[in-house]
């Protein structure tokens with residue numbers, strides 16, 4: 001474990017969350033491409049800001065990253081109702097969306113999602129381990145159906161087959 005005091009102070013809370021949730025699979029379905037995993041706060045390569053509003057839109061709603069990137073998402077709720085940012089596959093997001101209709105007050109506490117109160121900002125650190133498309137959505141009742149969703153294109157990074165280290 002190489003963890004310095006600075007990172008603990010700066011990222012203490014999400015780090016604690018990340019350490020706890022490393023042991024839980026994020027909505028895993030081995031048949032699907034993995035959406036990734038909780039990112040290491042010491043290895044953040046990109047910071048992406050996302051705004052959520054009551055018009056049921058994410059801004060931006062289309063994001064491009066590279067395979068392997070660890071991204072710090074800074075997610076702002078500019079609306080006046082609760083919104084959330086949930087990473088997943090469409091099938092899982094839809095299933096979860098249906099569940100939320102009968103459990104509208106369910107509180108989320110999983111590592112691939114964050115709920116943001118009106119006027120607040122939250123952070124989520126995620127590493128995109130596989131190339132392909134990862135989707136995100138707000139699963140507050142009615143929001144997904146109103147179009148509150150987006151996608152992240154994860155570009156494959158060519159790997160050199162050389163055994164020579166960098």
Ligand SMILES: [Cu+2]
Nearest residue numbers: 083138140143
């Ligand atoms: Cu929403």
